[in-house]
Amino acid sequence: MAGLRARQKADKNRRILEAATTLFREVGYDSARIEDIAMRAEVSVGTFYNYFENKGDILVAAVSMEVEEVLEAGKSIVENPPATTLAALQTLINQYYDHSLVYLSKEMWRTAMAISIQQPESPFSRRYTELDSRLCDQVSMLVQKLQLRGAVMPGIDAAAVGQMVFNNLNLMFIEFAKDETMPLDALKEKVARQTRPLANLISSPKI
Template identity: 60%
Template sequence: MTAPMGLRERQKADRLRRILEAASTRFRRLGYDAARIEDIAEEAGVSVGTVYNYFGNKGDVLVAIVSVEVEEILEEGAQLIAASTGDVAEAVGALIGLYYDHSLHYLSKEMWRTAMALAIRSPDTPVSRRYTALDARLAGQVCTLIESLQTRGKVRPEIDATAVGTLLFNNLNMMFIEFAKDEEQSLSELKAQVSWQNAPLLRLIAAPDRPATPPG
């Protein structure tokens, strides 16, 4: 059992939450480039020095917001996988839908583009490595879903669940990048397009329905 946080830990966690909420608000309102650490501190009701106690720069703040987003998605995704009772297409569609529906909760498309650019521009930095690690955890959860479906007899036993899960994640991730680049595309359009792309693969990996056992 996790020990309850002391007063100092609660205060520290509260300041961090306020800073990230303030950063999300200012990034959306002003844009990432225009927002300053001073603006974030003012929104959060803390000093500029306090912000720098937690983060080295704006990029660190942005990736921390991405991390909060992904942690919540992973937690909800784990619950969805555990409770899933549908067929392959239904289960995969539900998990991908969860990812997409949650993706704009804390971040705008512009914020996502910036986070992606930061990760690509400087691949050896802590910010980039953290972003890459978050992607890897999401990919792992898609693989876990395919493994779970295989265990329940919904996916053919000869299928490499890790390969298929990785393929599905790579596609949904690529399509999300295109979505972030297009300010006009809606989430419903994104989900419909990815569902159409995934349909042939999901039909191929789905285990055939077992005929009902005749009464003895």
Template identity: 60%
Template sequence: MAGLRERQKADRERRILGAAVTKFRAEGYRSVRIEDLAEMAEVSVGTVYNYYQTKGDILIATVAMEVEEVLASGAEIVRAPPPGAEEALLSLIFSYYDHSLEYLSKEMWRTAMALAIEAPGTPNGRRYAELDARLSAQVTDLIRALQARGEVRADVDPVAMGQLIFNNLNQMFIEFVKEDDMTLETLRSEVAAQTAPLARLIAPEAQA
């Protein structure tokens, strides 16, 4: 029975988040009420509040759902990176970007970022920061994997380099979601141009 209850609980949560993705994208985060989400998810309003205290909690949960899938995809790249630092780094970065609008619109991302920045000490703020930290750590893991294959210089600090690369890809993503007219192709092109010289600097032949 406990297993059945857990499955039912997980199913209700998936329906709530599915409703949030659909409603927030179609109507805008600020226009949607908790009652609208409950109706679409076919649960009571009270059930929604059993899972999430605020609409902001639901939005950050959709971010977490997005990032968890991104991390899973990135883990495959870290386990078997493409050859060469530049290609491997761009493969990971582009896997982040290409999945970024799967569940969230640009407006949803802007709102989630604002929630995290306005109240960094709240559970939502801490959860958002923790997701960023896990993405940054994955970039670091990729640097380590490339070092182990001899494709990144041994004297490169993988943590500092991972943080540097993540900070840049994250800032560029912020610029992307700020501009409704900016395309994913433009984002990829600009980040590729920024990453290429950095990849050359950390490549073993740069030691000479």
């Protein structure tokens, strides 16, 4: 019985989250109403508040779902990366970017970024920062894996390089989110161009 209740609870949570993110895309985050989200999810407004305190909670849940899925997909790349440093870095970066608009629109990303900056001590901001840190750590783990394999020179600070790569891909994603007209392929091309010189600098000569 407990298992059934848990599945029902998870199903309602997912329905509310999917209804909210769909409505955010259609009318914008600011214009979306709790009542409309509840109606789309086929739950009462009271039930909505059993799961989320406000729209900000839904937004952080969407960001969390996005990043958790990206991190899970990135594990296989880190465990068995492409042979060259550039190919490995770009494969992981593209994995992040390709999934970035599955649950969130650019407008939703801008809102999430703004909340995290405007309310730095809020639970939302702390969660957002934690997710960024986990992504950064995964990039560093990839560089470390490449170093163990011999693709990256042994004297390189793999953790610092991973942080540099993440900081750049994150900054470029912010620019992408700010520009509604920029296509995803343009973002990926720009970051590939920026990643190439660094990858060449840290790669072992034999690679």
